[in-house]
Amino acid sequence: MAGLEPRAVRGAAYRIDHVTQRHRDLGQMIDAELQRPQPNALVLQRLKRKRLLAKDELEAWQRLVAAIRIPDRAAPHV
Numbered sequence: 001m002a003g004l005e006p007r008a009v010r011g012a013a014y015r016i017d018h019v020t021q022r023h024r025d026l027g028q029m030i031d032a033e034l035q036r037p038q039p040n041a042l043v044l045q046r047l048k049r050k051r052l053l054a055k056d057e058l059e060a061w062q063r064l065v066a067a068i069r070i071p072d073r074a075a076p077h078v
Helices: 004-035 041-069
Strands: none
Touching: 004 041
C-alpha cells in the first residue's frame, strides 16, 4: 500500500491546487460584482455559495492528505 501513497498525495495535491484556484476566482468574481453600480444580490448569493462549497471541498482534500501522510498509530508494527 505504501506505493500508492505518493500517487494519492500527488492526485490530492492537484485537486487542492485546482480547488484553490476556483476559490480564488470566485472571490474575484464576487469583488467584481460588488464594484458594479448596482450589484445583483442573486448573483452574489450564488457566487458566495459556490465559494463556500469550494472552501469546504478544499478543507476535505487537505484532511485527506493529512490522513494519508500520518501513519495509523493503532496498527501493530511487525
